[in-house]
Every structure is written in structure tokens, then in C-alpha cells.
Amino acid sequence: MKRIFIWIFALVVFKAVAQQEYQPANSKFEQLGTMLPTPNSYRSASGVPGPDYWQQKADYDIKVELNDEKQHITGSEVITYTNFSPDELTYLWVQLDQNLFSKDSDTYKTETGTLSESMSFDKLNFVTREAFDGGYKITSVREKSGGKLKYTINKTMMRVDLPKPLKPNSTFSFAIDWNYNINDQKKLGGRTGFEYFPKDKNYLYEIAQWFPRMAVYDDVYGWQHKQFLGQGEFALPFGDYKVAITVPSDHIVAATGELQNSAQVLSKAQLSRIEKAKNSKDPVVIVTQAEAEQAEKGKPTGKKTWIYAAKNVRDFAWASSRKFIWDAKQVNIAGKKVWAMSYYPKEGNPLWGQYSTRVVEHTLRVYSEHTIDYPYPVAISVHGPVFGMEYPMICFNGGRPESDGTYSEQTKYAMISVIIHEVGHNFFPMIVNSDERQWSWMDEGLNSFCQFLAEQEWQRNYPSRRGEPYKIVPYMKSAPSALVPIMTNSEQIMQFGANAYGKPATGLNILRETIMGRELFDYAFKEYARRWAFKHPHPADFFRTMEDASSVDLDWFWRGWFYSTNPVEISLEDVQSYTINTRNPEVEKPLAKASANPKTYSQMQNEKMLDSTLLEKNPSIADFYNSYDPNQVTAEDKARYEKYYNSLTAEEKALVDSGLNFYVLNFKNNGGLIMPLIIKMDFADGTDQVVRIPAEVWRLNNTQVNKVIFTEKPVIQFTLDPYLETADIDTENNSFPRKPSPSRFQLFKQQQVAPKNPMQQKEAAGQMNRK
Template identity: 60%
Template sequence: MKNIRYLFLSIILLPGTILAQVDEQRHGNRFEQLGPMLRSPNVYRTASGAPGHQYWQQKADYEIEVELNDDNQSIRGKEKVTYYNQSPDPLDYLWLQLDQNQRDSDSETPKISSNSIQPKMSLGQLQDIIWHDMDLGLKIYSVLDDQGNEIPSTVNHTMMRLDLARPLMPGESFTFHIEWSFNIHDRMSFIGGRPGYEYFEGDGNYLYTMSEWFPRMAVYSDFEGWQNKQFVGRGEFALVFGDYEVAITVPADHMVGATGVLQNPEEVLSSKEMERWNQAKSSYDEPVVIRTQGEAEKLEKGKSTAKKTWVYHADNVRDFAWTSSRKFIWDAMAVKLGGKDVMAMSYYAKEANPLWEQYSTRVVAHTLKSYSSRTFDYPYPVAISVEATNGMEYPMICFNYGRPDSDGTYTAAIKYGMISVIIHEVGHNFFPMIVNSDERQWTWMDEGLNTFMQFLAEQEWERNYPSRRGPAHKIAPYMSSEKHLLEPIMTNSENIIQFGPNAYAKPATALNILRETVMGRELFDHAFKTYAQRWMFKHPTPDDLFRTLEDASAVDLDWFWRGWFYGTDPVDMAIQDVKWYKIDSKKPVEVKADQREAYEREESYISKTRNATAIPETFVEKDPKAADFYNSYDRFTVGPEDEKAYNDFINGLSSNERGMLESGLNFYEISFENIGGLVMPIILEFQYEDGSSEVERIPAQIWRLDEYEVSKVFAKEKVVTQIILDPYRETADIDEGNNYWPRQFQPSRFEMFKQQLPARGTSTGPNPMKKKR
């Protein structure tokens, strides 16, 4: 009885014994609380991640008049800005963003970009070197207060400071006027960028996408003061909410789409377009084409010398963008959200058909529904997708790519690329147009969160949708990069080497892992919706996100934020060893059989094997008289004394002990190694000899006392034939070869050559549609 108890207890206590001997240095800080790494809670932002009872933010209202010159591709405008100081601080000066100056002759963008001369140089590469010769950037003509007095101002590249005659006190507002102009650049050229024009040589027309086009108020916040970090191209925008009234004067045959609601449709639309527009307002199943391709093609052939002014109004938005062209086809449909109708619509040139007419507005509608279900009902009255061979977002309007070949056929890559970019850019209405994070400081807070939401919407669009980002295993190549090519997610936009994987894919993957593996869908979805609703129309920081997800779920995630957002370690967990134990049943037959097997294994050696044939006959075999009792004695045969000892042993056990003894359980002691450094849950699939399988999930906290090696014992009724670590590829493990017991070896494949990547938005690769036609 003592022997069986001791043997059984030794199995149970073994992990504790190992942990007691862990070297103290193997217990690092991966499971320590973030603590000092986060901002201290205060009356503006609470420890729970919610806005505090004294939370405040500034407001800026705009009245703008702008005219587009289609002859020389420029705009001139004037704006009236009313800035409301809702902070507790007196302000001696105001800061504005002049983002167009990023293309100015004195721009810092080309200065801080490294380059070199290569044996072969393209025109774009050479132009990039001589960027300073271009006449771009804002021209400020006047800055006046409401009484017409000049306001002293200082322009520092993409920022402008207005020095006030007296401090703007808390609760006060200040109104000022600016007149300005700039030359619009060709965004299809080497400069690229978000705004600009595209020239269509075939019909001699332009398509304008106007963004970052007017002086805009910078953010003054409780956590940073003025956000006046220079705009050099990558880190996008931090902006103030406000109301807009914008009058846009363009050639009379142009169609204009913009942030907000058109205030004078009867003045700028034809009677036929008005009729179709009203029809679209009650069309919930499919888009209504308001300006057809045939009508747009007629307008392309003649350029009107007359002008029309389109007036748009938008409430509580952080920015304003617009588009204009005589080439536009326009379609729209209604989407019912939260008891109200939202107009989903698209503007596109004929070059984008048939793709856009079939998909764009439907994708807009789908995106609004998908995102709303996980955050809040989309609060704005419209959502617009514009085909503009790029991808960029603004409140209620975004610019996207995706053109078929000239014969109307297209590749699957272009189709899904177009759908994905529309989902992504429309989705930006939620992050950061409403949940208004600081993109210039933390790109991942909008791009990463939005890419995660994009993945969910893609999967709801079509089963087996080919999503590029979101699934855990797809981030593994980036996380296995050389250390000098990696930065933590919590890195400023301008300092990231691999921008897309770092700011888009890795945070999106992290959120997907939280949802699927760490927290579970129910807890995560509730916590994420809580964050979105807490911070809609406000300015959240990473601290607010981290704290809210924990606060609303009761899941301690500090270890996760440390590893995924503050570190660069990859996930690489391995099954180091597996030991198989069974309880000694004490049955004589089994005991003797085990002894026989052990003896034969011990006495199996090469000489004995060869002597079986090399020695035809031994001495005893020749002379039987040399044999005695022991030559025929089998010590592994069960005798009466063995049976008696067993019966005595059994009779001395309690019923529980006898049940455990007779259970036949198999104990598997598995040793795991954390090679990569990033701690994650241990997920195991056990495959049994009867063909069945089961999955066990061990929380990441198993690594808390030893972050490099742990062991765990699993009791199984069935005999295990295969153990797989991370069977569903949900932890982003960079080396799956060491995730098997017994080991499995897969051949690695290599490419003979790599093809160059195609230009964004162009149709390349196999085109089965073209072949079919």
C-alpha cells in the first residue's frame, strides 16, 4: 500500500518539485502589471479606461468657400474658423496644420528621406531627389480676426502658430479668417500621396480628390497639450471635431461628392438626377444609378465654361474632403441603421466599370452594417466610396482603387483588393473619424483596429474570403524578421521600418488572438464595443484602450500588452519532451511481464545478437549434464506467493484508491520550451490510437514562474499517438516544426525567382475571365 501511494503521489508532486528549483533569473517581468508604463489616472481619464467626470475636448467650426480651377489645376479658398476653448487652460496662441506644405519646396519630407544612386535609376527616383524644384504648398494671403485686424502668425513647415492679442480663456471662443491657395499636384506621379488629381489622356479630363486642402486646427488635449508634430507623409492626422459649411465652386458639368449632406441639390442636379436621387432614398436592396455611364461619357466630350456651387453641411466631424470631375458615374442606396436611413453611395469613372457598379456601394452598405454591429450605429447621414486609384479615408467619404482591364475583365486579385480597400476605408469612419485617436502619434490605434474590423467584415462578405491580414499565422513571417528590422507596435509612425506589418497587421492579429484565443468572443466583443461607445466623438489614447478591454472583461491582459505591443519577441513554443507514465497496478501478470521486457531490453546487445548464429552450439547445449535448476528456471513466471501478495495489497486499499489503481489512466508529462520569448497560451491537440482526438487549452499564466521552460502532466484514458501544439495556428508561432510529438518533418520550398509586385490597383496575374470571354 505504501509503494502504490508513493508512486502515485510522486507523479502529482513532480511539477511542483521542478518549479521549486527554478532559477530566480528565469522569472522575468512578462507577467508584471504595466503600472508606471501607463499614464496616471486623473479627473479626465479614469483607471477603468473611461472618460473622467471632468473630461474635455476642444471644438472648431468652419465656414469655407473654395473654387476649383480646372484649367490650371489649382484651388483658392477662404475660411472662417470659430475655435472654442473648452479646456481649463488659458491659451496664448493657436496652432493650425498646413498639411499641403508637406509638398512645399522647403518640405522636410525629402530632406529626411535617405536615397542613393543606383546603376539604373527611374524617372521617379530622380524626381524624388529634385523634389524641391516643384511649386507646391499653401500660399497664405491673409490671417485676420473677426474685426479685420491682422493676426501675427508664424509658419513652421506644416504648422502655423497664431499669436493672440490676449489669452483665450476657458469657456471663450475666438473667430478668425484665412485666405489661401495652392497648386494641385498629380497624385499619379512620383509624389503620390492622398490628395491630388488624375489626368485621363484619352478624354482630356481630370478627376480631383481634395483632402488636406485647407488650414485645419490642431488638437489641444489633456494628455499632450498641442499636437503640433510636423507632417512628413506617413503619420496621419490628429484633428478637432466641429461643424462645417462648405461652398465648392466647380465647372458646371462637374459632379461633386463631399463630407456631409448636399444643401442645394435642386440647383446643381438635373431634374432626372433629382428623380433618381429620391428613388435611391428608398432603395434598400440595390443601388440606383443617378448619373449613368452614358451621361458621364457625354459630359467628358465637352468642357463647360459655366460654374456651379455645391454647398455641403456636416455636423460633428473632424475633417472635410471632397471630389470633383465631369467623368463621374454616381449610384446610391439606403441602409437602415439604428432606426434611421444612411445613404451609401459611390462615384467612379467609366474606367472603373463594371467592377464598381456591381460592388462598390454594396460593399459600403455591408461595411456600415458589419462595423455598427460591433461598435455603435453609424451616426452620419452618408457614406461615400470614390474610385481614385488609391486608398484614403475622411469623414463620410473615402478614396479607393480597383480598375478592370480595358475590356471589362479583371483578376480575382483586383476584385478582392477593391472590396478589401473599400471595407477598410469606409471602416475608418469608425476608427479614427469617430473614435478619434491621434494618428500622427499612434498609427496602429486606427489602422490596426480598423484592419481587425476589416477582417471580420471580409469574412462576413463571402465564405472563404482571401483575407490578407487577421489570421494569426499570417503575421509569423514578419515576427520572425531580423531584430534590427522590428520595432514595438507602440512606436511612432515615422520610426517604423516595416510599416504595414507593424501598424496594420500585427495589432489586427493581436486583437484577433484576443478575441479567438485569450478572451473568447463573448468577452472580447462586449469589451471592444464598450471601448468604441465610451470613446466615440472623443480622443482616446492607448492607455484608454488597454484599460477598457480589461475593465469590461475582468481579464488581466497586462502580459499581453507587454508582449505584443511593447515588445518585439516572436512566438515560438516547442514540445521539448514527452514522458509516458502508467500507475503500477501490482497485478502479478503485468509486473512479471514488465520485468521480463526490462530484462530482455537490458540484455539485448550486439554480441549476443551475432552469437546466436556465430556460435552453433554452447557447451551446456553439448553436455546437458552441465545444466542445473537455474538453466530451466523462469523467474518471470507468476507463482502462488505472487498472487497472495497481490491479494493482500488489494484488500488493504480504500475504494477510491482501488478505483484509481484500476483506472488504467495514462499520464503524459510534457515539457514545453519558450524559444521565441513571447508568452502565449498552450493549446494542445491529443490524437488517440482509436482515431479520436481532443483539444486542451492552458492559459498563458502557466509561464508566470518560469518564462522559458514548463512541464504539465495530462491524465488520459486513451493511449496518445500524436500531440500537436497550436493545432489551429492561433498563436502566430513562427516555427511550427517543433510543435509535434512525435516530430513531423515538412519540406521547405524555395522559389527559383521572385516576380516584381504590381502597381497598386492594377489588374495583373492570371485573368480567367479574359480567357473565358
């Protein structure tokens, strides 16, 4: 341990601070500047929509029929498009997302992969799926009055040429007729499709991206008409919808919006149950499992048309099946009653009947608390072939028990999580309407963060898949060639789940817990949702709002976490220990003596094995120095110290007598991404303390900093990032003195049979006991 006079120590501290090398050319704290678009009257520098902000509107009147025998859709629509932009438009762009499944789809052509000597039928069917006759068959594009319109189809986009320019603040109505074959979702994948149930020979349909939809035209990109290749999702304008859905008469239909003709499509018993559900604490079953099972047995020839209406939504989806069980209850959101509903086949029970609607209710409450109050009249969770996909007021979710009704813990939590996530998408991007075709993280990342909050409020220590910083570490440790920044176009993202979901969600959690604190973060995040509800935000609007509403400069964080692939890897390289030299001989000389004469191994061995020394045998050879002790305290020493001590001020005396321990901690930034320094100190008496140093400690030197810490009690262990808050990819160098990282290994035999889930094991054990 180094011991120096207090006046020298002061100089050492100054020197340690002064020697931080200034690196302005490589500063992590430079403002984003030109990396963000220039503020204008549409989008302000504060992140607020500007005084001239505008957005387009697209209203739909749609009639569609489902052919349950051929798995076929036939539809017609009238689109009324309102141009609120300052520009004259000579054409409109319409999205044809079903063309993803067409035989000449670029998605098929650009897929990469290999074959193996052993392949399943499902995998080979997927490779040969070009045989499916998918994609839209557009049969008519015309003015509402009937005149034909010229149109050009470019893969998943269609340009409709207008008979005359559409001036600002004007509307244009046109009609499209189309049909297409519905994909088998289990074989062909996708965000829509059907599932066939061989046992009862019935189908369950989850129908999305099913009608030609208007593309977004905005002040940032003009027309957003990037081709749909399957990964980048959707950019859509808001509008009002009226949709008439014709299905077999025994089908139950769930859809975006509110049912307009319930008396014509539901039985008196079902209508009565809906009334009961309005005031029920628990979900009420509207269509029972017995009714669904009875419907499964018949194949009627009649039809019913279900009419739904929705206002101010960006999309419309629906589901239909005679297999549906339906339960519902109402939840109070800021004094407004909102329906929470679930539709599922009997194959989803008992899991779905127990949890789904309760999860919908929970999600609406938590998200409303952290963003805006849920504004729509209903939120629906549907169980079918699509594991997870979101639309306004309705979402498609997976999580199915075993055929015997048991399920694993993993299945249970996967189901709860996917329902939270997909219902949560009502807020991002269905209400805060970001451009998913360009920026997946703006809906998936923000939503995954809110999902984490809702999961943790569902139960303590919920096994969240994403959100905790340590869970993103494996991704952050990936080879540089396998990484792209979060700020990458949706179709070019590698490791999509980690990049678009996990990393942004983790970053927001780090901001909330470690960098900003919950109070500042929660206010700013809620303000972003409030500002951009029912509008079209872009990344700069989010970045600017978070800073504007919190007074926290976060440009260093956006630059490092969102614009780069640098990991956090900060090492606690060294710790130098200092105490104050009191100059009191009665204190310092015993310490000097102990330091000058350490006990050595040789001395210990000699004590055991050396019988005697020459001096011990012949004391007469001793002289003055054999009894002299240079560390003995003399009267002169005491007088000198007393004179020195009396010359000190009261403040200086207090510091000399304080017994403080001083430590200089040396930190090295090996990964490139700076973070706050969280330092845990374990004291010799068994207590501990955590010191939190803001990231600005790196502002003068991005690569190495020294930090002086003083304590009343001696520290025996320093640990950097003790609670794994910063996603540091190497914690081996986070301790000083260094500590080994424990690990375990396991011996095993190759397992031949998949184990039963715990519920099955318990049931099997019960049967054995009964025998």
C-alpha cells in the same frame, strides 16, 4: 515507458510542480504601473472618460474653387474655435499639411534612398519632384471682423497669435485665405491629388488636407503640433462644417456631409433616381456611364457651386470630376436610413459598379455590430488616384480592372478589402478620434482588426491579408534591428504596414479567439467604442477599458505584444510518459518480461543465419536456469497482491484500475513573449483532443514550465499550437515526437511574358472555340 508505483507517482507530480523556479524580478505578469499615465479626473483608472473630461471644438465655414485648367485650389475660411479647456490660450496652432509638398519640405530633405544604373521615368520624376511648386500660399490671416492677426509658419504648422487670451468656455473666430497647386498623385504620391486621363483629356480630383485645419489641444499633450512628415497621420478636433465648392458646371462632386442644394446642381432625372434609390434593394445609378462619357467630351466654361454641410466631424474631404458615375442605396442601421454611395470613372467598371456600394453597405453593418451604430447620414467610396485614404463619410479607394474590363482575383479582393478598410475608418479614427500623429496603431490596427471581421463575414475563407496569427510570423522573425514596438511614434515606425496595421490587428484577434474568448472580448471592445465615440482616447484608455469590461488581467499581453518586440517561440522540449504500476503480477510481470528482453537486430539476423547454438546441439548441458522464468506469476505473488489490493479504499482501487496514462510535458520559452499553451493530443485509436492552458501557467517561471496531463487513451503525438493561434515563429519544435515539416521545390524557366488573368484566359479560350 517509465512505470512507477502510484504513491511514488504522486510525489513526482508534486515535485514537478514545486520545482518551478520563481522569478519575481523578471515576471511577465507585473502590472504596467508607471508605464501608463496616472489616472485623473479627466481619464479614469477604469478607462472611462473622467467627470472633468473636456475637448475643444472647431467649426468651419469654407468657400473653395477648383481651377480645372491649372489644377489649382483657391479657398477662404472662417474658423470658430471654442476653448472648453480649463486653460487660457494666448495662441492657436493650425495645421498646414499641404506644405508637405513645398520645395523646402523636411519630408524631401530627410528622405533616404539610392540610385541605380537603370531607373524608370516615374522613379526619376519622383526623385526630382522638388521642382513642383507645392504647399500653401497663405494670403491673409485676420480676425473675423477684419483686423490682421500676427502668425508664424513653422513648416507644416502655423501659430496664430490672439489679440487677447482666449478664456475657458469662450470662442474666437478668425479667417484665412489661401491657395495651392494640386499635386499629380501618380507622380508625387500623397493622400490627395489629381489623376489625368490622356484618352479623353480629363482630370479626376481627390482633395484632402486642402484647408488649414486646427490642431488638437487636449489634457494629455497640450497642443499636438508634431510636424507632418507624411507617415504619421492626423489629430483633429470635432466641429461643424459648411463648405461651398465651386467647380466646372459639368463636374460631379462627392464630399463629407449632406448636399444642401441638390436641386441647383443635379438634373431632374438624377433627382428622380435618388428618390428611387431610397427604397431600392440594389444600388441605383444616379449618374450613368453614358452621362459621364458625354460629359467627358465637353469642356464648358460655366461653373456650379455645390454646398455641403456636416455636423460633429473631425475633417472634410471631397472629390470632383466630369468623369464620375454615381450609384447609391440606403442601408438600415438600427432603424436609421444611411446612404451608401460610390463615385467612379468608367475605368473602374465593371468591378466598381458591381461591388463598391455593396461593400460600403456591408462594412457599415458589420462595424456597427462590433462597435457603435453608424451615426452619420452617408458613407461614400470614391475611385481615383489615391489607393486608400479615409475621411469622415468619404474615402478614396483603388482597385481598377484592365482596360478590357477583366480583372484578376487579386485586384477584386484588393478592391473589396481597401473599401472595407477605408469605410471602416469612419469608426476609427473619425468617430473614436485617436491621435494618429502619435499612435498610428490606434486607428490602423483597430480598424484592420475590424476589417478582418468584415472580410470573413463577406465570404467564408476570405483571403484576408492581415488578422490571422500565422501571417504576422515573417514580420515577427525580422532581425531585431528592423523592429520597433507597436508603442512607437508614428514617424519613427519601421515596417509600417506590419507594425501599425498587421501586428495590432493580429494581437486583437489572438485576444478574441485564444486569450479572452469572443463573448468577453466583443463586449469589452464594443464598450471601448461606446465610451470614446466622439472623444479623444489614448492607449491607456483602450488598455484599461478592455480589462475593466472583461475582468481579464491583460497587462502581460500589452507589455509583451505592444511594448516589446519579443516574438512568440515556445518549444515543446520533451514529454515523459508514465503509467500506474498496478502491482498485479498478472499484469506487471508480462510487461516486465517484454521490457527486459527487447527484440534486437542481431537476434533477428541470427534467426536467419545461425543454424544452431551449442545448447540446441547438446541439450544435456542445460540446468535449472535454462527453464527458470523470473516473470512467471506464482501463487505467492497472487496472495501478496490480493492482500495489498484489499487494503485499498474504493477510490484507490478505482485509480489503480483506471488504466490512466500520465504525461509530463516540458515547455521552454525561447522567444520571450508568453502565450497560452494549446496542446493537441492524437490518440492511438485515431481520435484527438485539444487542451487549452491559460498564459498564467508561466506566472512563476517565464522561461520553462512542466505540465502534467493524464488521459484514458495512450497519446501517440503531442502538438503545440496546432491551429497556429499564437504567431509562434518556429513550429519545428512544436511537436513531440518531432515531425519533419514538408516542403516543395519547383523547376521553372524564366518567364518572358506576364500571364493573362484568368478572365482574359477564359475569354481568349472562348474566342478560339468560336473560330
